Amino acid sequence: MLKISFYIFLTFIYLGISSFTPSGKGPIGIVNERVFNNYFKGAPLSIILFDSFQTGLFIKTYYHKYKVIRGLKSTETVSVRVSKAFWFKNLKNHGMSLFRREEKQNATNFIVMPPGILYVGNRAYGQFEDHGSEIRNIWRFHGVYRHFTDYFYWGDFRPSQAFYSAAKYSMNREEPFYGLNNEFGTNGSVTKKYLKKEDHKKKREQFSFKKHLLKFL
Amino acid sequence: MFNELIDKLIIRVIFALFLCLIVVIYKYAHVFLYPSTKKQLLVRFYPSKNATDTLHLFSRIIGIGLILSEFSFYMSDGLFVALLDFFIQGTSVSFLFLLSIYIIESIVLYNFEYSDEILKRKNYPYAIISAAGAIGVAFVLKTIVHTAGNSMTLLLFIWPFAIVIMGFTCKAYSFYSDLPFNRLVIQQNMALSFSYLGYFWGWCLIVAQALNHSTANIQWYSIQAILKIILAIIISPILRKGVKLIFKIYDSEEKSETESVKKERTLYGPQLGHGVYEGALFLTSFYLTSIITGQIDFGSFYPV
Numbered sequence: 001m002l003k004i005s006f007y008i009f010l011t012f013i014y015l016g017i018s019s020f021t022p023s024g025k026g027p028i029g030i031v032n033e034r035v036f037n038n039y040f041k042g043a044p045l046s047i048i049l050f051d052s053f054q055t056g057l058f059i060k061t062y063y064h065k066y067k068v069i070r071g072l073k074s075t076e077t078v079s080v081r082v083s084k085a086f087w088f089k090n091l092k093n094h095g096m097s098l099f100r101r102e103e104k105q106n107a108t109n110f111i112v113m114p115p116g117i118l119y120v121g122n123r124a125y126g127q128f129e130d131h132g133s134e135i136r137n138i139w140r141f142h143g144v145y146r147h148f149t150d151y152f153y154w155g156d157f158r159p160s161q162a163f164y165s166a167a168k169y170s171m172n173r174e175e176p177f178y179g180l181n182n183e184f185g186t187n188g189s190v191t192k193k194y195l196k197k198e199d200h201k202k203k204r205e206q207f208s209f210k211k212h213l214l215k216f217l
Numbered sequence: 218m219f220n221e222l223i224d225k226l227i228i229r230v231i232f233a234l235f236l237c238l239i240v241v242i243y244k245y246a247h248v249f250l251y252p253s254t255k256k257q258l259l260v261r262f263y264p265s266k267n268a269t270d271t272l273h274l275f276s277r278i279i280g281i282g283l284i285l286s287e288f289s290f291y292m293s294d295g296l297f298v299a300l301l302d303f304f305i306q307g308t309s310v311s312f313l314f315l316l317s318i319y320i321i322e323s324i325v326l327y328n329f330e331y332s333d334e335i336l337k338r339k340n341y342p343y344a345i346i347s348a349a350g351a352i353g354v355a356f357v358l359k360t361i362v363h364t365a366g367n368s369m370t371l372l373l374f375i376w377p378f379a380i381v382i383m384g385f386t387c388k389a390y391s392f393y394s395d396l397p398f399n400r401l402v403i404q405q406n407m408a409l410s411f412s413y414l415g416y417f418w419g420w421c422l423i424v425a426q427a428l429n430h431s432t433a434n435i436q437w438y439s440i441q442a443i444l445k446i447i448l449a450i451i452i453s454p455i456l457r458k459g460v461k462l463i464f465k466i467y468d469s470e471e472k473s474e475t476e477s478v479k480k481e482r483t484l485y486g487p488q489l490g491h492g493v494y495e496g497a498l499f500l501t502s503f504y505l506t507s508i509i510t511g512q513i514d515f516g517s518f519y520p521v
Contacts, residue, residue, distance in 0.1 A: 014447045055519050
C-alpha cells in the first residue's frame, strides 16, 4: 500500500514539474468566446476560425487554429487549446469570425458572423458600389485594403447591401449568420471553395502500410 | 599519397604514446588522492597474487579507458594544438573520475577500508562492488563529457549534479533489494555483489541517458534530467514485474515461505542464484526503462 501511494505521489510530482517546463506549458487555453477579450488585444480585431483538430490517443486535447486580423497590420495564425464543448460547438463555424473588436470605443462582439463583417459597411475601409446595371450595391474595399478579400477567403464573393443588412439584423438578434444562401461556415459554398486548410485526416489516409513494411526489405 | 599514409601512421603512434602519458598522469593522480593504493600502483604488480586487488585496479583502468574514448583529436590547427586540447581535457576529466570514485565509495563503502578488505581479507564482494562503482561512474562521466562538448564550465556544472543523483541512487539500493548491504559485505557474500552490480550499472544507464540532452536552455536542463529520472522510477517497476511474470520467476528467498529457507538464509546468507537473478533483473528492467524514458519520439503526433 505504501509503495502504491509512493508511486502515485511520484506520478503527480512528475506531471506537476512537467507542466512548468517550456515543452509542457503548451498554447493558451480558451474555454469559450468570452475569454477572447483577455487574450487578444488591439482594434480593429477579427478572429477567424481557420481550422480545428484534436490530438492524443486516449486523452484528447482539442485545438483551434485562428487567423487574427488586425487591420493593416500583418495577420497572425495562432493555435490555442479549447474546451471540448467549445470545440464541438464550433465545428460548423470554420471560416467564420468568432470575435470582433471595433476601433470605436473598443466595442466587442462574440456573435458568429461571416469573416470581414467588421469592416463591411465602414466607409473608412470601403463602400457599396454598383457594378454594371445588374449587380448593384456590392461592397468594395478601398485600394489599400484590397488584400482583405484574401484574408477573409472571399475569393470572388462580394457582400451586397442585402447581405450586410441581414448580417446586422442577425447581430442585433444575437444569432449567428452564415450568409443569405449559406455561403459561409464549414459547409458554406464560399468557405469550402476558398478556405484551404491542412487536412489531417487526408494526411493519415495517405499512409500506406504496404509501403511502410517494404522499407524493412 | 604513400607519404601521406606513412605520415598519418606516425601521427597515430604519437597519439597512442600521448594517451599512455595521460594514463601515467592518471596513475600518479590516483596515488596522490588515494595514498593507501601506493603499493598497488608504484611497485611491480602481480595480477595472479591477489585477484581482488587485480579486479580493483583493472576496474579503474577500464574506467579511464572508457572516459578517454570519448575524446577526439582535431588536426586542423596543428599537432601541438590537438595534443594540448587533449591534455587539458584528459587530465581534467581524469581528476573528475578519481574524485567521483572517491565520493561514490565514501557513500557506498564508508564502513570499509581498501587495505583491510582487499589486501588482508581479499574480500571479493568488496572488489566487485568497487569495480561496479568505477566502471559505472566512468560510463556516466563519458556521457557528461559528450554532453558538455568542449565547455569546461558546462562540465563543472553537470558533473556535481550527476554525482548528487548517483549518490541518491546508491543510497536507494535498500528500497529495491532486501539484502542487508553492510552485513553481507562483511560476510563476503557473493549474492550481494552481483545484485548490487546489476542495480548500479542499471542506474548508471538511466542517469547517463537523463543527462544526455541539449544544454541550449541550461535553466531547464537539470529539470529535464530530474524529470527523466522520476519517469524511470515510475516505469521501471512495470518492466521488472513484467519480466518476472513473463518468465514465471519464483524465488523462494524473496518470500521466505518455509522455516528451513529462513533458517538457511540467516545462517549462510542469500544464495548466489538469488543475487545473480536480482542483478540481472535490475539490469534488464533498467535497460528496457531507458527505451521508454529516452527513445520515444512523439514527432508530429502532438503537432502543437
